[in-house]
Amino acid sequence: MSEAESARRSRRRQMSKDERRAEIIRVAADLFEKLGYARASMDDIATAVGIGKPTLYHYFRSKSELLWYMHEELIDGLIESHLARVERGTEPAELLRGVIGDFLRNIATRRGQCRVFFENHRELPDADLAVATDKRARYEAMVEDVIRDGIAAGTFREVDTKLFCLAIFGMSNWAYQWYHPDGKLTYDEIADAFWDYAYRGLRP
The missing domain is CATH 1.10.357.10 (Tetracycline Repressor, domain 2)
Structure with missing residues (x-):
């Protein structure tokens, strides 16, 4: 794992639930802007945020x-x-x-x-x-x-x-x-x- 990735994961662990939700919304919105809402999948969102799909579903049950x-x-x-x-x-x-x-x-x-x-x-x-x-x-x-x-x-x-x-x-x-x-x-x-x-x- 790179130093940058390690630092990002460390920062994410320190986030509150609301902060994590806000990050997911921000990244997902950028992805919707790039791909379109219909084309972007929950897999795409999880990858863009840098979390596993089960973790994403913990915060949002669906697109x-x-x-x-x-x-x-x-x-x-x-x-x-x-x-x-x-x-x-x-x-x-x-x-x-x-x-x-x-x-x-x-x-x-x-x-x-x-x-x-x-x-x-x-x-x-x-x-x-x-x-x-x-x-x-x-x-x-x-x-x-x-x-x-x-x-x-x-x-x-x-x-x-x-x-x-x-x-x-x-x-x-x-x-x-x-x-x-x-x-x-x-x-x-x-x-x-x-x-x-x-x-x-x-x-x-």
Whole structure:
């Protein structure tokens, strides 16, 4: 065994269960980005993580359970980040800017996970898909409320709140298809540009 492999195994033995789960999710997400969710197998994931398949099954019973954890981590993070800003009394314009920033940050730091979030969530088992769909609808409703509140306050002009919400999501989400960390703009700069485009369209 090489010194590097020995060090990696030693570090892994010191990980908590949550840390190990997080590592598996990260590696699996990168593999899904490379091979596609449908093509990547649990064998592939175990090999990429550097653990035996029985160990992998100790943490995740199936590939669909891995997909479920990836989805939950992202949607829960989006909801929690948004609610934290709401609780601080953030104005509608900055709330909407935060929504765009959250999407771009996730795409920059969790590209593979975002890909399966956007492309593969419908492959979840029916019971999990129902929960996932409900959470996505809840988050969409929160963003619609921001637009509605901005209109009521006179910050935004009258628009179809659902249509504008979908436009924001489409513009921000699609970035996972083309964003590269070594590109001309950082994800923060892209988020600022997207916000500028959106806000110009919303100004009274």
